[in-house]
Amino acid sequence: MHEFTFKDNELxxxxxxxxxxxxxxxxxxxxxxYKTLIDHYRKLKTAFSAISxxxxxxxxxxxxIAMLRALVKNGAGLDIxxxxxxxRARLAGADPxxxxxxxxGKRPDEIMDAIKFGILFFNVESEExxxxxxxIAASLKKRVNIAIRINPDVVPKTHSHIATGKGDSKFGLxxxxxxxxxxxxxxxxxxxxxxxHIHIGSQIVDADPFEEAIRKVLDFLKxxxxxxxxxxxxxGLGIIYSIENPQTAKNFAKRILPILKKTRLKIILEPGRFxxxxxxxxxxxxxxxxxxPRNTFVIVDGGMSELIRPSLYTAYHKIVPVKVxxxxxxxxxxxxxxxxxxxxxxFLGKDRLLPMMHKGDLLAVMGAGAYGFAMSSNxxxxxxxxxxxxxxxxxxxxxxxxxxxxxxxxxxxxKELK
Ligand code: LLP
Numbered sequence: 001m002h003e004f005t006f007k008d009n010e011l012x013x014x015x016x017x018x019x020x021x022x023x024x025x026x027x028x029x030x031x032x033x034y035k036t037l038i039d040h041y042r043k044l045k046t047a048f049s050a051i052s053x054x055x056x057x058x059x060x061x062x063x064x065i066a067m068l069r070a071l072v073k074n075g076a077g078l079d080i081x082x083x084x085x086x087x088r089a090r091l092a093g094a095d096p097x098x099x100x101x102x103x104x105g106k107r108p109d110e111i112m113d114a115i116k117f118g119i120l121f122f123n124v125e126s127e128e129x130x131x132x133x134x135x136i137a138a139s140l141k142k143r144v145n146i147a148i149r150i151n152p153d154v155v156p157k158t159h160s161h162i163a164t165g166k167g168d169s170k171f172g173l174x175x176x177x178x179x180x181x182x183x184x185x186x187x188x189x190x191x192x193x194x195x196x197h198i199h200i201g202s203q204i205v206d207a208d209p210f211e212e213a214i215r216k217v218l219d220f221l222k223x224x225x226x227x228x229x230x231x232x233x234x235x236g237l238g239i240i241y242s243i244e245n246p247q248t249a250k251n252f253a254k255r256i257l258p259i260l261k262k263t264r265l266k267i268i269l270e271p272g273r274f275x276x277x278x279x280x281x282x283x284x285x286x287x288x289x290x291x292x293p294r295n296t297f298v299i300v301d302g303g304m305s306e307l308i309r310p311s312l313y314t315a316y317h318k319i320v321p322v323k324v325x326x327x328x329x330x331x332x333x334x335x336x337x338x339x340x341x342x343x344x345x346x347f348l349g350k351d352r353l354l355p356m357m358h359k360g361d362l363l364a365v366m367g368a369g370a371y372g373f374a375m376s377s378n379x380x381x382x383x384x385x386x387x388x389x390x391x392x393x394x395x396x397x398x399x400x401x402x403x404x405x406x407x408x409x410x411x412x413x414x415k416e417l418k
Pocket of ligand 1: 199201234271274371
């Protein structure tokens with residue numbers, strides 16, 4: 001459920017007309033509902049309340065500091081993957097003891113900053129990384145908490161680009177290597193291996209692969225008598241973009257809680273999309289329509305620079321007019337909704353049934369709160385979009401639209417060229 005709903009043929013964000021918001025901010029812009037964001041966080045928290053897990057929101061899905069602040073204020077921790085995300089986490093006032101840090105390529109300077117900030121764990125993904133963290137911990141004379149990311153070799157049914165728990169992926173370590181690490185902890189005197197971590201992929205709609213991965217890890221810990229106190233079961237919960245029928249937080253908990261309850265481990269979850277995905281939309285305006293012998297194109301002012309998911313993963317995002325014409329007998333056409341970028345792969349939706357669109361009409365691209373703005377770019381020298389959030393019937397700008405000066409910030413022309 002989300003708070004983008006139609007009333008009298010007009011799309012609202014909570015109780016505010018989106019057409020009214022669009023008069024204040026230039027399109028394209030991202031629009032978030034605070035209520036939807038927090039509702040999703042709470043849904044998960046409630047579903048798992050029997051074991052009071054730490055829920056670390058995955059910053060990569062939406063890293064705007066206002067979004068992070070909203071979640072942090074409501075008790076969330078954060079899952080980060082870079083020094084930049086650590087910087088954002090600090091600005092959002094995150095509790096260091098609720099931050100976990102994953103990623104296969106952490107740089108020494110990033111590791112050093114995170115240790116100094118006092119994060120809960122690094123989710124370590126290779127032996128060389130362990131050695132690096134050990135050396136930095138020794139130089140700082142700090143004891144550093146570690147969780148080992150295990151690659152459980154399970155096959156989640158999702159797009160190959162977002163499957164991470166298969167044996168051939170770059171993420172995590174195989175059971176044998178993890179066993180070896182636990183047997184050679186003396187090599188890491190300044191590290192305390194306190195947990196294990198998995199993250200098997202993203203947009204996973206069914207609980208089977210989660211259950212399989214969790215069981216594999218617990219069996220492994222038992223078999224080798226490995227003692228840790230934390231188990232981070234990752235993120236990856238799927239949401240509805242089109243016809244998916246993903247497990248609800250409640251059903252997911254029903255499936256895996258009985259297994260987790262049998263352990264004494266403190267459980268960490270690190271969902272991104274489940275919390276942020278449906279909390280945001282992209283609002284874009286029709287620039288032109290064009291009918292060719294083969295297709296009808298609706299050309300809008302937002303494209304792959306704002307939302308790359310359709311181009312990159314052929315991801316489906318529902319697209320709806322912000323105002324539906326009163327005349328319901330209006331016929332719908334099959335159209336391609338495309339952006340202004342000079343790439344044939346620049347589309348937001350193909351073969352969509354839409355009523356006749358006109359210049360200036362607004363369209364809403366739904367389910368764009370996760371991996372939307374976060375993956376946007378300046379391609380074709382397009383200033384990045386504004387981000388706007390509705391909180392308690394008030395509209396707040398949480399990132400202004402970039403201008404042309406932002407585009408060239410940091411660039412310079414060498415003297416020789418002047
Ligand atoms: N934890 C780790 C270690 C991750 O790598 C990720 C996402 C998450 C948690 C959160 O996953 P989520 O709950 O959001 O599924 N750009 C792609 C998704 C890439 C996911 C990367 N890792 C997309 O637009 O679908």
